[in-house]
Amino acid sequence: MAPRDPKDGGAGDGGGAGAGAADPEADIETPLLASSSSSFFLDPAGEDGDDGADERRRRRRRLLLGSHTQSNTTSQVALVGADVCPIQSLDYELIENDVFKQDWRARGRGHILRYVALKWALCFLVGALAAAAGFVANIGVENVAGAKFVVTSNLMLEGEHGSAFAVFLASNFALTMLAAVLTVYVAPAAAGSGIPEVKAYLNGVDAPNIFSLKTLIVKVVGCIAAVSSSLNVGKAGPMVHTGACIASILGQGGSQKYHMTCKWLKYFKNDRDRRDLVTCGSAAGIAAAFRAPVGGVLFALETVSSWWRSALLWRAFFTTAMVAVVLRALIDFCKSGRCGLFGKGGLIMFDVAADYVTYQLVDLPPVITLGVFGGILGSLYNFFLDKVLRLYNLINEKGKTYKLLLAATVTVCTSCCLFGLPWVASCKPCPTNTEEACPSIGRSGNFKKFQCGMNEYNDLASLFFNTNDDTIRNLYSAGTDDEFHISSILVFFAASYFLGIFSYGLALPSGLFVPVILTGAAYGRLVGMLIGSQSTLDHGLFAVLGSAALLGGSMRMTVSVCVIILELTNNLRMLPLVMLVLLISKVVADAFNENVYDLLVRLKGFPHLEGYAEPYMRQLSVSDVVTGPLQTFSGIEKVGHIVHVLKTTGHNGFPVVDEPPFSDSPTLYGLILRDHLLVLLRRKDFVSSCTASALNTSKHFAHDEFAKRGSGKQDRIEDIELSAEELEMFVDLHPFTNTSPYTVLETMSLAKALILFREVGLRHLLVLPKSSTRAPVVGILTRHDFMPEHVLGLHPFLFKSRWKKVRLGGSHVGAGNDML
């Protein structure tokens, strides 16, 4: 170990002055700049320390305040679900050390076949279980919400409006509280849609419990309760999280706690295979939520995942095909009425294929108008959502009771709206030429009687007094131009727009997708009514296009939303119109702000690594951002020193440098991971002297011992007890060192280093000196070092050039990959 301070080189008692992380002079004195960045992760050593806790509390405060401060996204914590949690990076690099290579060579054809078979089997399981979860959620919502509406409707029929309201309010309140209590006390990670968490995971950021079994169960149960409680929340987002949870749990390779590990599953104990599985899982989630298998694949591709390969496309497609098959079988099973109130109102599938859709040139202006205002409304949606979430974070931060109080407030307000607003609508006489019963008695149907007399119906109640799915179906259905009054649609639009915004940030599972579709459908009908006389299009078609416009304006997805809408409505002829609306609304909305998922990821403080470099990064070289002292190990290192370093730093990777007499000059041997060091220390396979002879420990280790643990789990140095004698011994790190770490020269531009880091999916990137006269490695770059906030914090003068970035057409065009 070349330029280490001698004072802590020998001692290694773990009680040193913390020379590693705290010596400010190291920066100046030695050519070894290093990276404080590796401490980006969960710092296991500092968990109970006072300073660390204080700092974390401050960060948490900042995070919850949602202030756009620089340290926001670069801190070690993020808002996961409803709670602030420590996060850490994932490692997609292949750790090519001797142990791995031995294992690799030992693998025969049988191993590989087993691996492949297992991979497909897991995809099948993910698809089947995600479909089952989606089906359970649907049956749950249809039955719970259905029962509620039946009881309330019957009371309304009997004229007992007061008790109807009481039942409605009480059941909504109870359901919301059930969801909130479960979320707050059992699995805070299950709050929200979960898509930001999945997106962050697939970008390489892990957090405890995001994919735990508890989270999965609370997500499904909470989602049923929340959606049934008439809150304006959706189940698509939670389904994505559910699919990802299922995939992650299956890919964890069994459970050591319950002795359910199996030799077969060991192949999946790494971040790469888990990433693939979670990607398939999120695709399965959307496929299960909307019965849109192709849309699910495209959603995962376009929105959620950060890395993609052709083989993955094909596997995700297989997964969603399984979802479709299993869903189909389950629905067939329910056809005979075995699933209670589950019926037509079940899984979303709105047939607007009834009429042959034609459109002429004259229809284009209304459609373009729809797109433009959809873009504006969508970006406003994001704007309001941002403000409301910041406010909610402030309230949620005060404690669990406040979270519950907030949820209670919103559900009471929502119930009052849903029950109160229909009273402002006048009763409409039933149409005579309809096939449907009017007014419709029972739970579904377009013609809710509500307070009206016989042969009348309340059009606003038909919208408010239904599950979201049924309301969307009502709005989408063709040939219903006269069914709704314009004032009713206007009231409904405004109510669902704001209820959606106020419902999302509560501490319970809630999706954004369905509220946006619903609001968009109302918006589309409204536009259709306002300017519809100039167009030949049906208002139901306007509703579909309105949904597309608002989705385009808020989520900014293109191909996936397009396909999802087509699969939802089962009508391919609308494709050109849907594409047009999406293009326009996305372009318009991109002029104002970012898409809702990026907004949420930022708001939650996840250090999301973008695939492009900011323009100012071209002006910096790698050496401009590498900071702090670097900790290195010798090829044969003293146990005490390793323990000391692991205890005093939060770094997760350490360069291993061979020095004379083991090499002619100090030479970089490779990179060793904290996890692997912990395994070594736990095994206590030490030698007493620091000589080259008699060092051949690698044979004692199987590759599985170094397998990566499941999401959110990590070993701690504190759990390993070593005697004073053992601390004085040595350990040969060579067989466990990754001899092929990725490297850059210190003169490399930061932008190009970022591209390498991101494209290859790294956790550590070693920085080599330009001049051969210096130490063989001068620093480590981690995710943290590429975060704009960190870079701009180090070089504030670049801040103005940051705004060279132009956001147009959704692509960050000032950015390296795109621009020249």
Place this chain on the structure above:
Amino acid sequence: MAPRDPKDGGAGDGGGAGAGAADPEADIETPLLASSSSSFFLDPAGEDGDDGADERRRRRRRLLLGSHTQSNTTSQVALVGADVCPIQSLDYELIENDVFKQDWRARGRGHILRYVALKWALCFLVGALAAAAGFVANIGVENVAGAKFVVTSNLMLEGEHGSAFAVFLASNFALTMLAAVLTVYVAPAAAGSGIPEVKAYLNGVDAPNIFSLKTLIVKVVGCIAAVSSSLNVGKAGPMVHTGACIASILGQGGSQKYHMTCKWLKYFKNDRDRRDLVTCGSAAGIAAAFRAPVGGVLFALETVSSWWRSALLWRAFFTTAMVAVVLRALIDFCKSGRCGLFGKGGLIMFDVAADYVTYQLVDLPPVITLGVFGGILGSLYNFFLDKVLRLYNLINEKGKTYKLLLAATVTVCTSCCLFGLPWVASCKPCPTNTEEACPSIGRSGNFKKFQCGMNEYNDLASLFFNTNDDTIRNLYSAGTDDEFHISSILVFFAASYFLGIFSYGLALPSGLFVPVILTGAAYGRLVGMLIGSQSTLDHGLFAVLGSAALLGGSMRMTVSVCVIILELTNNLRMLPLVMLVLLISKVVADAFNENVYDLLVRLKGFPHLEGYAEPYMRQLSVSDVVTGPLQTFSGIEKVGHIVHVLKTTGHNGFPVVDEPPFSDSPTLYGLILRDHLLVLLRRKDFVSSCTASALNTSKHFAHDEFAKRGSGKQDRIEDIELSAEELEMFVDLHPFTNTSPYTVLETMSLAKALILFREVGLRHLLVLPKSSTRAPVVGILTRHDFMPEHVLGLHPFLFKSRWKKVRLGGSHVGAGNDML
């Protein structure tokens, strides 16, 4: 320049002993290993040399013989269209030299806005022009083939069978010859589907003329002629090539030859932006061919492109949306009969939505059978195609006349088949309950009279005596179960299966997509007839599923074929069945051989860089494959030496090393490109002495001067004339050197270096020494060094371990990225 042989260091007269490339001792004596690999490209110096020509002839011979020799894919030539051409690598790396940085800093908001606006404008143009080209091709085919069928049918009606055959044969012969002569004499690159060439280009392999204007025109005209000539070829593949041509020509930044350059367009003079445009262009091609905008995007994503970003998805989507809009407008224009015979038979869109498709569990066994045999037939298709193409290559190699003779033979045989085979079918009485005229007179219609009497029709003629589009529509149409006799379908299936295989390799524009769809439709009907009694499905639906099965078996695409089929048939309800069939047929076929595009790319000898590493690459380090002496330049280099090196090597990138007195020790400054050196030499901005003072030439250069020239164009050192005096002068390379080249240590495993090379899209990867006592750079890796054939050639003992690879489920599972 550190360890260069003094004898050629000073001389630099260009006539030295070629010490660079030919000195075998350099390998042993000096620590500077280098890469012969950079000579992978078109070697401009050796173009007229005897040895070079000989070697090239040998390679060409090997290539055309299609032997699986090792040098096949690593040679400097590939089969582009119908001719063997030199190829070279593309460079997606950002060349960050001083000139670039100056230009970068000078860019304001205006530049960026202009760039973005232009990017979208180009996408719009690509979409519009691709749609126009697709439309022209369609109108052309419909009118030419239509006229031919009208004349022939009329003669048949009059009973003049002999003259009908003569007209049919003569017109087919003339059309085929037109296509073949144009292709052979004007633009050989236009032969075939062009998809392998586009795929290779998007993987980073360029060849002259693949995207030239001549190629574009010949492709469109030849495609019309070839398809009209009743050859069993499609127009989807040529449309992809056409779209890519349009994109590449537009992205070339004007034409210097015709002084049509413009400041605005300069931003696009680099390989990255062109890659994006060509990707959008190929998506537009499929969108125009099938009117399948979403399918086009997915096709480009899944099959053609090697790199993909979210921003590109969105731009490709925009492009195909424009295709849809323009096509729609053009079709509307034609509705009033202004386009001759263009009508219902025009752009493919087969409506099978007439009936509400339902399927039960009992339908699954037939569908699964369809998938299994579809997979087998598809892989057999690839197998036969491979054999036939090798045979054709042997014939085509003999000269242009042979190419024409081959095309003539195949068209005569095809015409004989099409005209002769219907005679074996017995006439069927016209159905009484049909709305259509029977027998149909004129060009389209399901009931061709052919030789039959009144009120009879020949079902085989209805299939053979039509354009492919019409035949597919006939086969897809619902409620026609009794229209065709099983023997007719069987004859048609066999004929179109083999005609498709024998028609593809001719020297004329020809696609594979439509023949496979057609054959698959016949296959599906056949299966439907054989086992259809056990199923409730319509035979038209079986035909659709049969197409999917054969496409899955031959092309192995999944999501894109699925979406294309759905868009073609406008029926979303079939989605689960189509997915199922595709999954099964792909899995079955993958067990036998590779997909047809990979096969073609390999057969044509393109050095396609896969996204995964072969398992044996893990056993090698980078230093195991770096070979040959390395040429480096000093920071301030003698002009004569540069000229000498450029003339005697084919390398395209040279490390620049600073030596004392410019630095303390030999230090790597960066990498300079051949193209940039040529610009410097042409500008003759030399200095007389080799001192650090008074060197500041970069101000004289604008960034555009270093812009990358269009596809297939390259400057040559031979075109630059320098006086003896100038050769003795010096040039400062610093401002033109890319100071941020990507680097790996020589101990890096080859597999991981490949991942870096491929993911970041490099042309050159510098290899650094592990020990600091050696020269600062020890070699350069290029595409060639990662080719399995090259690696296995150097390390033959690895050959057996190569077969550790298991091909299952389409993913190379032994491969690094997938495995562990």
